[in-house]
Amino acid sequence: MLFLLNDKVIEIGAPEAHLLERWRDIGCGDPRLLRAQDAVEFAAQHFLTIARDTDADHDLVAMDIAALIIAKTGANCLILKPNPAGSFEPRLRDVPPLVLETYLRGAANDREERARA
Numbered sequence: 001m002l003f004l005l006n007d008k009v010i011e012i013g014a015p016e017a018h019l020l021e022r023w024r025d026i027g028c029g030d031p032r033l034l035r036a037q038d039a040v041e042f043a044a045q046h047f048l049t050i051a052r053d054t055d056a057d058h059d060l061v062a063m064d065i066a067a068l069i070i071a072k073t074g075a076n077c078l079i080l081k082p083n084p085a086g087s088f089e090p091r092l093r094d095v096p097p098l099v100l101e102t103y104l105r106g107a108a109n110d111r112e113e114r115a116r117a
Helices: 015-026 036-051 058-073 097-116
Strands: 002-005 008-011 077-082 088-093
Touching: 002 058, 002 097, 008 058, 008 097, 015 058, 036 058, 036 077, 036 088, 058 077
Parallel strands: 002 077
Antiparallel strands: 002 008, 077 088
């Protein structure tokens, strides 16, 4: 499944399985007990915390956030818009899968062009 987190498309095979395997490492508590709103708030706070951590595995964190949001809301897009208070305003969206696939291919082509330059 494809998921858009801000400007990054993430491929995640089985979101629920990923979440059940990693929830202790993520620190969100038992995901079966979370409401959708709690999951979104946790994801925004987790993203803010990790954004400041230079040692974090940002790809794994992005997959963790994607798995949490997919499992708890069904949305395939989370936009975290910075606000003046220094936190993020979360916005859930349902983006057509074809759009995500096109964006993913386009981003991959851009990386190849930069690598050749």
